[in-house]
Amino acid sequence: MAAHRELAEAYLRSRNSEAGNFDDFWAFEEVSEIVRRDPEVGWEVITILLEMATTDEVLAHVAAGTLEDxxxxxxxxxxxxxxxxxxRDQRVQLAVSGAWINSSDEIWPRWNSMMEEFGFRSGRRAAL
Structure with a gap:
């Protein structure tokens, strides 16, 4: 788990547009590969990323990339x-609302139900 936290920290540094930290791009690539290869470890890393996201910009990167994948x-x-x-967690709600799921995807009905349940279809979306 400590290794996943270190990976998450490097991933978040690589996504920080203000820092422009390209030295940590390897972490973005590694997280992407984990998500493609292993949903269990991918979910574990994503939960760490969501916990560590401190801005809407960072949360959007996790949502529209890693979580969506x-x-x-x-x-x-x-x-x-x-x-x-x-x-139970508003941060996760916001992340889910930032993922784009195609209506032909088999989980679309459940994702769409979450968008309704959390009020995102009616325009409710507050920043972190």
């Missing part, structure tokens, strides 16, 4: 956990 590639494996955590 996990949902589209392994949605049926992780959707129960995502729904459960989103009901």
């Amino acid at each position: 996990l949902l589209t590639k392994h949605g049926l494996v992780v959707i129960d956990r995502i729904e459960s955590l989103a009901r």
Whole structure:
């Protein structure tokens, strides 16, 4: 788990547009590969990333990239956990609202239900 936290820290540094830290781009690539390859470890890393995201910009990077990839590639494996955590954590709700799921995707009905449940279809979305 400590290794995942270090990976998450490097990933977040690589996504910080103000810092322009290209030395940590390897972490972005590694997280992307983990998400493609292993939904269990991918979800673990994403939960760390969501916990560590301190700005809307960073949260948007996690949502529209890593979380979206996990949902589209392994949605049926992780959707129960995502729904459960989103009901308890506003940060996760915001991240889910920043992922784009195609209406032809098999998890779209459940993702769309979350958008309704959390009020995102009616325009409610508050910053962190």
